[in-house]
C-alpha cells in the first residue's frame with residue numbers, strides 16, 4: 686500500500702465529473718509544492734541544512750528535493766551561516782539573478798542578525814542587503830526548525846496574490862534595497 690500523501694486540492698466547487706477553482710489558488714498550490722532552494726551555506730548552519738536534506742528529515746517530502754546552484758533556476762534563497770561584509774554584494778548579486786517570484790529565508794542567528802559575531806567584519810543580518818521573508822532562529826537551528834521555515838515560505842507562496850510582485854508596495858520595497 687502506498688504511503689505517499691497527496692497535496693490537498695485548493696478550495697473549489699466540485700460536482701459530478703468536474704472541479705472548479707480559481708487560477709491563483711492553482712498557481713499558489715504549484716509554487717508552494719515545488720520550491721527550488723538555492724543553498725547559500727557559508728558555515729555551521731549549512732551542515733544543519735545537509736542533515737535536513739538527508740533521508741531522515743527528507744526535504745523532498747515538500748517538493749524541494751532539487752537544490753539549485755544556479756540562481757536562475759531557483760526561487761528560494763536560503764542563506765545559512767555567517768555572512769562577512771565582503772560577501773554581502775555576492776549574496777545580493779545571487780538574489781538579483783533569481784527570477785520572480787522569489788523568496789528568502791535567513792537560517793540561523795548569523796544570517797538573521799550576525800549572531801554572536803558582533804564584529805566590524807560581519808554583516809549584522811542579511812536583511813541589510815536583501816528583503817527576507819522568513820527568519821529561522823537558532824545557533825544552529827535544528828532541522829525541524831528549518832522545515833518549519835520552509836513550511837512558512839510555502840504558506841506565503843500558496844497565498845500570495847498573483848499580481849503582488851507588480852504592486853507599488855513591492856516595487857518600493859525593492860527600491861529601498863536599491864534593487865531594480
Ligand code: SF4
Pocket residue numbers: 728729730731765766767793794795796800823824825826
Ligand atoms: S548561527 Fe551558529 S551555527 Fe549557525 S552559522 Fe552562526 S555560529 Fe554557526
